[in-house]
Amino acid sequence: MLSLRAVNQFYGTSHILWDLDLELTPGECTCIIGAPGMGKTTLVNCITGYLPVQSGSITWLEAGQPPRDLLTQPIEGRTALGISYVAQDRRMFCQLSVEANLQIARLATQASSRSIPGMVYELFPELYSLRHVRGAELSGELQQQLLLARALMTEPKLLILDEPTLGSGQRFISELGNTIRRMSRDFGLTILLVEQRLSFIRRVADRFCVLHRGRNVAQGNVALLDDKLLSSWIDP
Known part of the structure; x- marks a missing residue:
């Protein structure tokens, strides 16, 4: 669905994303997790086209279609491809x-x-x-x-959600979890989720990616997202 290879991004002279690799699999929910200021929203904005990429590649992949270079597409072009x-x-x-x-x-x-x-x-x-x-x-x-x-x-084919539980009560968060699971498992949507609530992540995500200072330092099946791994990269 989406393949990022060696993506680098800068704000002025500040290096924000460092050689970042990420693969999104069709029909799965992948969660980006990390402490504030580690590059999560920057990564999302690079995928959606709101921020430029200094180097690297972002490739859109669909079955039966040739690969598309997402970096050549404007924001509206990415929407037309299927990114929301x-x-x-x-x-x-x-x-x-x-x-x-x-x-x-x-x-x-x-x-x-x-x-x-x-x-x-x-x-x-x-x-x-x-x-x-x-x-x-x-x-x-x-x-x-x-x-x-x-x-x-x-x-859309890919739905990107940036901290959708922020400021919400527990009842809504529970209902939102049910909805996200339905979107991916019943309707086949690929979902990229930026989120901080670990219980929510473990409930809805299939895979995870931990960002630390703009680097992808850990990723895999969400079952591997244990407290030991998190304490290595995210302050309690």
């Missing part, structure tokens, strides 16, 4: 209704139909009853649901 991103901040059209927010996201696709994909309201049934309510009138957790639903409107 939910950032930490709640970027939405607050004065527009839930349904209008979803329809605007649909316009970013090349789909002939402007209808809302069935999986959206299937995964987020609460939004259907609130479809005529303005985004600003939703609770914080419902706004997060709307952002996730809006990301699905482009019918």
Whole structure:
């Protein structure tokens, strides 16, 4: 699905990502974990095109298709390929209704139909009853649901989530875990998750990657993500 090789990125003279390698497998959820300031969001922004890459390669791979150099694609080109991103901040059209927010996201696709994909309201049934309510009138957790639903409107192949549990209560986090598992296991979405909650990671992720000072220092099956490994790279 996505292959990163020897990716380097700088902010001015500060070297942020160091020869980073990462492989995302179709239909799996991979979690990026690390202490604050270790390069997690920078990595996401390099994949989505919001930040340039100094050197290295990011390759988009689909069965039956030739490899695509992602670094030659603008942000909108990456969306067209099948990459969708939910950032930490709640970027939405607050004065527009839930349904209008979803329809605007649909316009970013090349789909002939402007209808809302069935999986959206299937995964987020609460939004259907609130479809005529303005985004600003939703609770914080419902706004997060709307952002996730809006990301699905482009019918992505890769969904990137940057700390989706941030500021949420335990009930919502539990429901979000169920939703992410369904997206990857029932709908076949590949998911790249940036997250700090270990219990959540162990529940929803298939694989992990630990970033430390911009380097990929550990990765593998999530079953290997034990306290000893974490204490080696992340401050308690």
